[in-house]
Amino acid sequence: MSIPQLLTVIAMLLHMAGILAAMHAVMNTRTPQGAFAWALGLTLLPYVTLIPYLFLGRRRFSGYVTLHRAHRQRLSDATLRDGHTDIPPACSQYTALVQMLNANFHPGQQLKLLIDGDATFEAILGAIAKAERCILVQFFIIHDDALGRRVQKALLERAAAGVQIFVLFDGIGSHALPKHYVETLQKGGVAIHPFATQRRSNRFQLNFRNHRKIVVVDGWLGFVGGLNVGDEYLGLKPPLAPWRDTHLQLSGPAVIDLQRSFAVDWHWVTGELPPILPTRPAQGSAYSLIAAMGPADPQETCSLFFTAAINAARERLWISSPYFVPDQSVVSALRLAVMRGVDVRVLLPSRPDHHTVFLASSLHAYDATNAGIRLFRYQPGFVHQKVLLVDNDTASVGSANLDNRSFRLNFEITALNVDSYFAKDVEQMLLEDFSKAVEITRDEYRKASYLRRLAMHVARLFDPIL
Known part of the structure; x- marks a missing residue:
């Protein structure tokens, strides 16, 4: 068999394997967006996508x-x-989380x-x-x-x-x-x-x-x-x-x-x-709910955790996260919070630790500013904290980021705490952080070079695995 014939056979086998893998992706990928992205890539470019799918495509265990x-x-x-x-009256706005997580708000936390x-x-x-x-x-x-x-x-x-x-x-x-x-x-x-x-x-x-x-x-x-x-x-x-x-x-x-x-x-x-x-x-004096979340849960508990916490906000919602790659439900919840008159602020890094995630995050930040969500970039160094402050009485500290990997692919744990004294401590900490940050404007995207803006849009195509 000549070299051209051998290459043709290899290409055919790769495309056949790509089609089989695409069928697997359609049947098993958690979201329609992810299924479509994998199916398209595996069918058209199996030479590029087959190996990544072996590492990233599996969803069941x-x-x-x-x-x-x-x-x-x-x-x-x-x-x-x-x-x-019983759910304490002070925590009643989080009843859905209690039911979803099969967990309690415990009183008397220090x-x-x-x-x-x-x-x-x-x-x-x-x-x-x-x-x-x-x-x-x-x-x-x-x-x-x-x-x-x-x-x-x-x-x-x-x-x-x-x-x-x-x-x-x-x-x-x-x-x-x-x-x-x-x-x-x-x-x-x-x-x-x-x-x-x-x-x-x-x-x-x-x-x-x-x-x-x-x-x-x-x-x-x-x-x-x-x-x-x-x-x-x-x-x-x-x-x-x-x-x-x-x-x-x-x-x-x-x-x-x-x-x-x-x-x-x-x-x-x-x-x-x-x-x-x-x-x-x-x-x-605090009530604390330990939210242990992950892909083994019957529902997408981490995404729903953020959505429920955002929906509970009536006056203030401050979030600090190293990554801002929210899914549609979290984006919608943030937009609705702005429409309710909630003071919505998100603190993000000014330096990337993962360049692809940073590019995708930058495009999501531009879309968020257009929706009235205020975002800030922390200047002194890299911000890695995962903190959420709701109104004057609720604050969470944990391991979950605002990205699909935390929402659907990682096992995470967060403590949601209802206590005005602790919320005040978190408020003072975040005020200090925001004082060292610069607010993101639309110009961050608009004044970027064409190639950088193109890179942002390409990076966002990989949201399901970032």
Whole structure:
């Protein structure tokens, strides 16, 4: 067979494979937009799209879904309810979220806002050093750098003192974590495993990552937010430094739901359950709802979480997110909030950490400004916090971004808190952030070069996988 004939056969086989993959995409992709984009690309350009589809196109992982739903329900019914099932009047605007998430608003939370990496890891490492019984740790990214080794050392010291320690890290997010880092912890008595949605390793699966950041110490003190374990989160790695981020420390009954989320993921990975410890009596004034969301849920819980929170706003809605690639339901909710007279502001980075996402985000920002939504770019460094402030009484801190990856592809966790005192703290923090930001105008798009504007529109075509 001559070379031209061989190339023709290869091209035909690729197109046949592309058609089969396109049929799979039409049947299995979560959204019509995503199905259309994959089907078009796989049919017309299989040479370019077949390999990315192997990594990004799969949407089902039935084993995890079945266990996740059954196990969450069993834990909720049998051991992890505190007997409080009524929705407090102060939280009634979030009734739909309570029903969707099968979770409670827990009263009496003590909350502490942790601004940036130094404050966050001073609090986390301080809590670990005082642990007496059990430590649960879950991060999307763990690096073997100065901060990563500080965390490793702290865990080894408590393990040597007889504390039970359980660590989860995402297999893709922490792909650069060396084997010796994990083995050192294991030899020191720390139970540590990578998370994956398939128990059998699948090197072709880049979607469905566990983006949650959870630390629970002795069952009563919890941490959740946007920071991972790495020197960049302390602002030590230019050009994104200084790194702006936010975490939340909480104690009270809601910490049991952080344990529940961790327990479900741990049981999937290992087939075993970590200890579920009782929380301490409520001492604070906040109501907190732990929203553990992800693609194993029956509905698109993360997108609906944002939509419900936005719809609850009557006076003010301030959001900080590193990415602004909202889906249609969130965009519509933001536009309706503006029409209700709500003060809608969104804080975004001025520097990209992912160029394609930044380009798509810039085009969405232009459309949003045309709808009356005010957007700002934080100037000192990269802003990575995932914070939402609603009116004068509600604020959330967590791991979820305003993008499709968080809405539909990642496992996320966020604490939604109803408390005027905590909301005031968040307000003061965001006012400081907005004072260091520049408002986005239509000129950001209009004065960009033609090629850059074209790049923005091309980047937005990839919204379903960004």
